[in-house]
Amino acid sequence: MAGEPTEPYTPTFDTGEFETPHAPVAVVDTDRPEPVPVPAHPVAVPGNYQYLKRWTFVLVVAAVWALAAVAGWGLYHWWYHSLDKTAPVFVVLVFVICTTVGGLLAAMAPRPLISALAIALTSAPLAAVGGAAVLHGLYFCEWASRCFAGLIPY
Template identity: 50%
Template sequence: MSEHTQSFTPVFTGGIAMPTVIDPPAYAGELPPPHAQPVVVPSVQQYVSRWRFVAVVAATWIAAAAAGAGLYYWWFHSMDKSLPVFAVLVFVVACVVGSLLTAMVQERPGIAAMSLAMMSAPLATALGAGALYASYGLGWIPA
């Protein structure tokens, strides 16, 4: 049961008239005119103003400094230091992972500013812990 076929060579000489995108369709006379007009939609700003960036970073750093002071207070008064140190590790990992996840949000410059603030939050945490350490060391707060 073998079929003998001829070799096929395509002909690109314009033997078949194919409609193109430029040609109107055959039923173009039957279509009503389009009613929808194009609308220009204002885009989202692609930047954050300086004062808003500073406000976002300052709010995040204040919360991080309070967390750092609290973690240092817990570590300073704890007999077993392993759980407070583990909490600091979890806090730093949460800051890094949270900042990486929020950095992936597109077209939201406020969230991008928060991502930068969260990435630098461990620095503010260390500053808050350092302020409490200095208060203990200088005797401003009795131990």
């Protein structure tokens, strides 16, 4: 066989046999122990809630969903009546990306009201689909023979 034979490796520890080169060690005074830092606890400021009331949450979500439903209605109307569907589909993609990214960015804020806005923005495409579904039902019921409340074909 060519080369040197292999041997199992056994590490050598600093037992005083060899002088190991290392950086100088700083001498620590062990007579006085350093104080251990105490983590700061969040302080509740009077007048600022650490939570959000239910009616405020519902109001924020309802307002954003109403705007998103109108946007979905308009986008579906534009898509339905356009001959080239490329631009409306691209705007729908931009709408979904903007609401998702906006919701994720708002979720990083430590305030409860902005957290409710983040939840509303993230779920805004659902409300837009609801608005588009209402308009789709209206368009479809123009040709359907039976519709419940002029909106839902059966």
